[in-house]
Amino acid sequence: MVPQLSWYLALSAVLFTTGVVGVMIKRNVISMFMCIELMLNAVNLTFVAFSSFFRDVTGQLFVFIVMTVAAAEAAVGLGIIISIFRNRESLDVDDASTLKL
Amino acid sequence: MLALLFILFAGMAVGCALSMVAQRNPLYSAISLIGVFISLACLYVTLAAPFIAAVQVIVYAGAIMVLVVFVIMLLNVEEEERQPVRLRTLVPIAVALAAVFFAETAFIIFFVQTSPATPTGSVSDVGLTSSIGTGLFTTYLLPFEITSILLLMAVVGAMTLARRGGLIGANVGVVPGYQSFAREVLDPMATTDLTQVEARTSREAEELLGVSDSPHGHDEG
């Protein structure tokens, strides 16, 4: 049996849902960031699967750009996380839920 | 053969993803996420996209996660404590909704006709580096250039965030025309020196207090 497109889409849905659950459950801001990366990767898998099954290179180009954007987001996001840690001494998002320092 | 490989790599991906969400120690979560990325790269290879697979390993598993692991190690992030279970009354409703969802999914899988998209049987040249390069530099040149500007912005942003000093805390008394700064506001290391100084800008205050945030001023080794 050859893997069908629906198998890849189902896998991508499972990974995306796991990422969403992780973002809702986790209290540590770095763990939430990692769950966001998992969601981005699930979407990347969908793009590559469609690109492969419909013989169109556009999907893979978009994946390339998504990866670049994720790298930029990681750099700036982790910089923000380090700044928050310097000011509050805690990485708990529940402690950072108000705008007051 | 391909189905076997798909089941293997998909199982690894889902297993590592579940482990990532379930672990309380963020370093183990990071290692599980690296496992997810590598199994996704293997899946991309089975989908005849070798360039994207290699770029996934180099960029995601080799650069972004190294950054995350560095931050976890430098900030010495602790394990999360177990939380008490809240909203126990909603658990039966959640189970019922999950059962409905599984029933719907089973119905779709077994009774609905799937679309006739042909799987990758014959050799295609869509995933080769040359076709990606051609597409990136001809049809999609504008997104490519904008992405490079985005990366430049990210570099500048990261460097700005990493600079110390220049931040004003919330415990600053504000007088019109003047502002009072305590030394600990400008220099987070000096937590015992609470001398106040009047100045108009944080730069003036830094000079008066002798705290400098220029690169050759902070010579901490």
Next chain:
Amino acid sequence: MEDLKHLVLLMVGILVAFTVVMTMVAYTVLAERRILGFIQGRLGPNRVGPGGFLQPIADLLKFIFKEDIVPDKSTRFIYFLAPTIVTTAALMSIIVYPFGPDVHLPFTLPLIGGNTIPLVIAKFDVGLLYVLGVTSVGVYGIALAGWSSNNKYSLMGGLRSSAQMISYELALGLGLIGVILQSGTLNLQSIVEQQSGHLGITGWNLIWVQPVGFIVYLIAAIAETNRVPFDLPEAETELVAGFHTEYSAMKFALFFLAEYVNMFTVSMLATTLFLGGWNGPFVHQVPWLGIFYFLGKVVFFLFFYIWLRGTLPRFRFDQLMSFGWKFLVPLAIINIVVTATVQWSGVFDWGAKFLKTSTGWGG
């Protein structure tokens, strides 16, 4: 059935390549100690066997029988995982290098049929990117080893070493882009085949094609493998012993082995891309010579590494990082720009055509 034959061929190839690489790495350790001894005016180990020939076996026995000490407060899982990651990542990249051209055997192979065997295990279209990816993953072993030892000196050494490795990985990748521009492909077999000029020597990518790229690659590769002059994070006199302070016996042997296999891998990549791989005089008439040429060039690079270790002092860490970011990366980018401009304008093609029409030499 076809899949099974393919799989068997792969397994046999991996086994042979693994054996060859491990043996050469073991004797590289011995060669390093003896050559360093000669540079420093003393003899190296020469007691075990004639000329110290059996020293690696003695070392292996010592490592196996040593007591394995695990620090009490270390995180056990990561402590055991780190040397595994480093060794696996180091060994995974030997499958894409072409050790020689297709050789003809005098007999027909029993299971597979035919009498030609390719001397490369896996023919990837993106072979070069695969090598870069695998070296990127090898950084984790060092960072995790430093962290899991529960020792602040190990952590500092591990973080410094990882920061150095990811900085020089960038310079390494950029230095290779010149070769990719000139060859037009990421496939290592094609790059080697394009370097067969006259007598197998004049076509090399080293002198005429990418001199600056070679220098950038070589310096970045020495920094990537944590060798002198870039070995501050693991030097014997700094930070106790860096990230592998708390490792003993077999796990330390794995780190040690991984460093030498990394050296070997990087030398193989330099040989393949810049020195013509298995090309040499008379290699098309006698294909078996290809292996000797390839391994000979790799041995030359290993000797160069050992020679540098005996000769140069080491960089301080901030000098190392500023050298990598402020000198090597701009130099690599300038190399890419110049190579792309020359390639696009066709200046060298015009020069070669002029040379051929005027003197009949070249082509």
